[in-house]
Every structure is written in C-alpha cells, then in structure tokens.
Amino acid sequence: MGQPRSFRTEGVVIRSIPMMEAGLMVTLFTREWGKLRAVVHGARKPSSKLVGHLEVLNCVDLTLHRGRPGNLDIVSQAQIVEAFPALRMRLEGATGGMYMTEVVDGFGAEGSPNQEIYQLLVQCLRALHGGAPREHVLRYFEMQVLDHSGFMPELHLCVDCREAVQPGQHLYSPEAGGTLCPSCGIKGQQVYHMSVNALKTLRYFRRSSLEEACSLRLEPQLSRELTNLLSGTLKFWLDREIRSKSFLERLA
C-alpha cells in the first residue's frame, strides 16, 4: 500500500513567492519532513482563506495533498499555531526573523527532518517576539544551527595538532574546522584572530540555554567579532553569503 494522499504536519513558513495567476509557492520548515515546498492555489485572491495563515514566519498546522511525482505538494488547510505579531511590528525583529529563515533555508534539506533545528527556530522566533536582544538571539541561533547540522567548530583543541588551545594564543579558521594554535594556523587557510572573550562566549553559547545566552553582556566590539566569526563560518559551509546580512548590518 502506498503513502496516504494527504498528510498533516506542523511547520514554519520560511519563504513565499508568487506563482501563476494568483497562487503562491511556499517553502516550509516542518517538524516531521524538514524543508518542504508546496503550492497554495488562489492564495493571492482577497477571498483566500489560507493566505493570512501562510505569511512568512508563521508557525502553522498544515494539511497537504501529495502532488503527482515531479510536482509539488498542495496545501489544502492551514491554521496558525503561533504568529509572533510583535516581531513583525519592529523592523529589527522582522529582519532578524528573515535572517533566521534564510539560514534554515540554506542548511535544511528537502525530505530530511531535523527536529532540533525546528524547535530552535520556533524558540528563537518566540524570543525575538518577546523582545529578547536580537544580536544575542542571532548568534545563539547560528551556533546551535551549526551544532545540530553537524558543522560545530572545534573550540577546545587545535584542529591540526590536537593539542589543547592556550587562551590568548589561538586562531580560528572555518575552513580548518575550528581553533588552531599559532604554529598550525598557516598553510593558506583564511584565519581569524579570535579574542579570549569571543572564544569563551562561543563555548558558552554552545552549552547554554537561550535564556542564559540572552542574559550575557555583549560589548559592541565583542558582538561585532562574534558576527564576523560566525558569518564567516556560515559562509564557508553554505558556500555563499547570507543575503539578509547586509540589511541587518545597515540597521545595526
């Protein structure tokens, strides 16, 4: 017996583009199926019952009909689970949400569920909605996405000689996979000079909860350094820049 023709899942709308006369193609990051693209017929008509539920950043309960082989699935029902309205009302919140959806879009694969990243995305959207400091939430989100995707950089040993890194005498290379001691940090790799505070903060963001991370005091210089280190790491693994980054920097 084949798969049922329709299925139900919960997901966050991470992208939405117009399709045909009045339809939409939405990209969802779902709890059970990972990244998933689907069609919403007639969504752009004023009478559409679905479009308000399928706005980007909404967490929705969905029923989808499986498309024919080679075709996209079709959204037949949608109901908001959580909408984060306060996040949309602030430019910083909205752009922070867009940034996170772009990161998830980059790291998520279709048909490959990752419940940890799904829960992380919802948790971080909820935090931004609740007014948590944006830079803390975004840096924590980046670290945890790298961790749950299997790309967490090494932050205790030199990735080359495997000796414990000495605070104050360490470098960082996304290409090498983490920290390097000064004698190993050569060989044509892009190497960042990393402060002790940045190293400690990244280690802390890795093991702490979001609430704990948000309570940390981040000086502007340290915040900029963490942004550079993590965006360099994301760029290396995605092989492209996160496009929302430049707009975020403009608003900072």
Place this chain on the structure above:
Amino acid sequence: MTGWPVPSAAPSVARLIQELNKLPGIGSKSAQRLAYHIIKLPPDEAHLLAEAISVVKDRVIFCSRCQNLSDTDPCPICTDERRDATQVCVVEEPLDVLALERTHCYRGLYHVLHGVISPINGVGPEDLKLKELLTRLDGTSVQELIIATNPTLEGEATAMYIRRQVGQLPLKVTHLARGLPVGGDLEYADEVTLSRAFQGRQEL
C-alpha cells in the same frame, strides 16, 4: 532501438515559443498554445500585437516625479491640477496604482517603489525608488504620506523602513487599514488579521 525522429516545431515557431516561455506565469505548454494562437491570427492582428510590444518598449518611461510608468514626463496623474498634492500614496508596483485608481476614493498623488525590501532575495533599499521619494518629499507641500505596501512581512518591513527614513520630516505617515476582506468569513480569518481588524474597528 531507433524510432521515428521526434517532430519538432519550425525554427521560427520554436523561437516564438521560447520567447513566450520567458514571460511570468507562462509555462512551456501555455507558450505553445499562445504561439499557435498567434500563428492562426489574421496578419493584421498579429502585426498589431507586435507593434504594441515594440511601441511600449520605445515610449514608456519612468515619470520623474512618481516613478510610475508613463508615455509622458511628468505623467498625467502628476500633472492633474485637480488632484490633492498634499497627499502621496506609496505603492510597490505600477499595477497597484491601477488598483487604487479603480476605487475612485483617492485623489492624491502616488509614488511607485518598483519592489519591496526583501533581504532574503538580496533586494535592499538602494534597489527601490526610495531615494527619489526622499528627494521628492524634502521641502515640498506634502502633508500626508500614505504607505500602501502589501500586508506581507516584506511589505511591512518596507513600510517601517520608510517610516524611519522620513521620521525627521514634518508630515503625517499613515498606512492602509488591515482587516477582513469584503465577503470574507470570520471563521476562516487568521489571528493576525482578526486582531488588526479589532484594533481598527470603527463606530457605526
């Protein structure tokens, strides 16, 4: 195994199909149907279509005031003295101007952004006609700026960005009401739409 060669369209027909296929919303099947429809048209009608495309590309320009598409600069709306020059309505696309004009309830001027801030697609404020808007507002008689971007996340972000940019200017900034569509159904409305409809309720 070798079979019969797959029949293909004549090169000129294939080229027409290929060009039509580039249009938004036109897939390969629709492109084929349109191409064969054009082939069946009387020569006069086909030439009128070709001429219309050619003329529109040669003549249509951006109005230097509102940035809408027009045959003249300034456009007929900007030069119409009966319109209220103290109000400017900001829209995303030229088609939005047509939609608002169909209502017959707005008699002010427009400004067309030609897009919306979309960080995820790499579209920033510099890619829109925002600089032209700020230049236009500086030192004019405009008293109200009505932001009519779509109520999507990107439309809202664009509206908030404009609000921030014009914050120093002495004008009122408003945006279109959000709420239930005519003929809509409360039961199916989403929470965000309903809560905004409540916020914008009016006395009967």
